[in-house]
Amino acid sequence: xxxxxxxxxxxxxxxxxxxxxxxxxxxxxxxxxxxxxxxxxxxxxxxxxxxxxxxxxxxxxxxxxxxxxxxxxxxxxxxxxxxxxxxxxxxxxxxxxxxxxxxxxxxxxxxxxxxxxxxxxxxxxxxxxxxxxxxxxxxxxxxxxxxxxxxxxxxxxxxxxxxxxxxxxxxxxxxxxxxxxxxxxxxxxxxxxxxxxxxxxxxxxxxxxxxxxxxxxxxxxxxxxxxxxxxxxxxxxxxxxxxxxxxxxxxxxxxxxxxxxxxxxxxxxxxxxxxxxxxxxxxxxxxxxxxxxxxxxxxxxxxxxxxxxxxxxxxxxxxxxxxxxxxxxxxxxxxxxxxxxxxxxxxxxxxxxxxxxxxxxx
Numbered sequence: 001x002x003x004x005x006x007x008x009x010x011x012x013x014x015x016x017x018x019x020x021x022x023x024x025x026x027x028x029x030x031x032x033x034x035x036x037x038x039x040x041x042x043x044x045x046x047x048x049x050x051x052x053x054x055x056x057x058x059x060x061x062x063x064x065x066x067x068x069x070x071x072x073x074x075x076x077x078x079x080x081x082x083x084x085x086x087x088x089x090x091x092x093x094x095x096x097x098x099x100x101x102x103x104x105x106x107x108x109x110x111x112x113x114x115x116x117x118x119x120x121x122x123x124x125x126x127x128x129x130x131x132x133x134x135x136x137x138x139x140x141x142x143x144x145x146x147x148x149x150x151x152x153x154x155x156x157x158x159x160x161x162x163x164x165x166x167x168x169x170x171x172x173x174x175x176x177x178x179x180x181x182x183x184x185x186x187x188x189x190x191x192x193x194x195x196x197x198x199x200x201x202x203x204x205x206x207x208x209x210x211x212x213x214x215x216x217x218x219x220x221x222x223x224x225x226x227x228x229x230x231x232x233x234x235x236x237x238x239x240x241x242x243x244x245x246x247x248x249x250x251x252x253x254x255x256x257x258x259x260x261x262x263x264x265x266x267x268x269x270x271x272x273x274x275x276x277x278x279x280x281x282x283x284x285x286x287x288x289x290x291x292x293x294x295x296x297x298x299x300x301x302x303x304x305x306x307x308x309x310x311x312x313x314x315x316x317x318x319x320x321x322x323x324x325x326x327x328x329x330x331x332x333x334x335x336x337x338x339x340x341x342x343x344x345x346x347x348x349x350x351x352x353x354x355x356x357x358x359x360x361x362x
Contacts, residue, residue, distance in 0.1 A: 006237065007346060008228075009353040010141065014133030016087075019121035024084035025133030027070070027140055029353065032078030034144055036071060041139040045085070047178075047338040048135045055181050055197050055334055062088065065136055076140075083136045087129075100315045101322055105304035112315065128242040128332070131339050138342025141349035149352065153344050155213035155337040157184040158297065161196055165189035169214040169295050183337045201330040204307035204323075208243075209333045211340045212297045215348060218283060220273075220291035221359075222351040229287025230294075230351055237343035238298045243332050246299030250282020265292075289351075298340050303329050 005013040009029045016023030042065055049063040063085050070081030098120045102108040107126035111118040118124060145151035156177045158165045165186035176185035182197070184190040193209075200207045223230030235247045255263050258280075265276035265285075276292050283294035305328040312322045329335065 006240070007350040009357065010144075010346065010350040012133070012137040012346060014130055014137075016130065016133070017119055017121075017124045018087070018127030018129040019119070019124070020087065022084050022086040023129055023132045024068075024082065025137045027081040027083075027137045030070070030076050030078070030081055030140060030144065031353075032076055034076040034140075034147060035074055036076055036140065036143060038065070038067065038071075040143065041065060041083075041136055044135050044139040044142070044338055044342070045132065048132065048335055050329075050335075055194065055329075055331065063132060081140065083133070085132050085136070098322075098324075101320065102312055102315065103304060103322065103324065104310050104312055105301070126242070128335075128339075131242065131342070134342045134346070135338050138338075138345040141342075141345040144349050145345060145352065149219055150217045151348060151352075152216045153213065153341050153348070154216075155183075155211050155341045155344075157182055157193065157209060157333045157337060158212040159210035160184070160193040160331060160333055161207045161209060163189055163192045163196060163209075167212070169212065169293060172214070177337070181334060183334045197331045205330070206303035206306050206328075207331045207333075208245075208300050208302040209331065210297050210299050211333060211336050212295065213340045213344050215283070215294040215344055218289050218291065218294055218348065219352075219355075220289055222348065222355050223284065223288040224354075225287055229284075230289055230347070231282070231284040231287060233347050233351070234284075234294075234296055234344065237347045238296065238340060241298070241300075241336070241339050241343060243300045243303070243336070244298055245301045246297075248297045249284060250295060251280040252282075252297060255280060294344075294348075296340075296344070298336075300332050300336055303332055306330075 005011060011028045012025055014025045045063045045065055066084045068082035068084055070077055070079050108118060111126060142153065154174060156167060156172060158167060165184050167185050172185050177183050180190040182190045182193045184193055197207060231249045238244055238247045251263060263280050265278045265281050267274045268277045276290065279292045283289055283292040305324045307323060309321050309323040313319055
């Protein structure tokens with residue numbers, strides 16, 4: 001279906017359900033002859049997979065990716081790239097008690113309203129397991145962007161509940177992010193986040209927070225001036241992620257508390273042309289990249305599946321209570337980092353190809 005596809009020239013379509021045979025993606029539009037490192041694709045999937053630390057769900061999935069088409073002798077052929085990850089640790093019986101009950105703050109009721117029935121096993125298509133395809137496709141986009149333009153994309157957890165991290169987007173590294181299971185590169189904040197997440201698990205509760213992502217070395221000129229503005233497409237990309245509830249670029253809502261004189265990014269001479277002395281625009285002006293780092297923040301709600309008893313109704317509209325069982329994340333933030341990176345990568349790869357398509361004359 002069109003609703004399962006994203007992008008214009010670099011177009012991805014995900015498929016599969018949480019408790020089906022597997023989940024995956026097709027990538028259409030990747031240029032030919034790209035030397036594709038599948039170990040690097042697997043590494044990005046390993047950052048998303050469950051069971052990687054005590055802070056996340058313990059579903060035991062290796063999430064090993066299989067390439068079905070579009071790759072020959074280590075290079076992309078220019079034809080659709082199909083990738084599959086088989087589900088290995090489904091425990092569908094753990095969800096039997098949800099068959100006739102709507103979970104609060106989940107897609108159970110809305111899927112029923114749209115399709116007339118739903119897959120209650122782990123959420124089916126609405127499960128965050130769908131994002132495996134996005135991360136696999138994003139890993140291809142990461143290599144395409146690095147090879148063609150030197151673009152780097154890195155995300156990290158900048159907030160959990162009321163705990164804020166202090167991180168410099170211009171200098172933070174992957175090693176900094178991966179040094180702690182929270183994926184927060186601020187050691188003091190990471191320790192506080194760990195304690196808060198573990199307490200929420202003990203309380204049968206969950207926590208939300210914010211992932212910040214930066215894209216470096218993005219060339220100026222990416223994006224369209226009206227409906228397909230780069231920041232608008234980034235907003236759509238990020239808000240399509242499970243549990244996402246808010247998006248900011250640059251100064252975001254904090255910019256509303258500033259005057260124009262304080263907020264404007266003055267231009268100064270740079271080694272390769274004009275550059276901005278500050279970056280309150282977050283690397284995008286008029287919907288088009290200006291060459292500065294693109295900095296975005298994505299807000300994620302607390303996980304809807306919790307062990308505490310909650311009020312709800314059955315599919316027949318009868319009031320009842322529900323205390324969820326099964327395996328779930330008390331906080332989605334650590335595993336959300338590669339998801340946010342993937343959507344940034346996919347958006348930038350698509351807009352890079354779109355810009356190349358119109359930039360034919362010398």
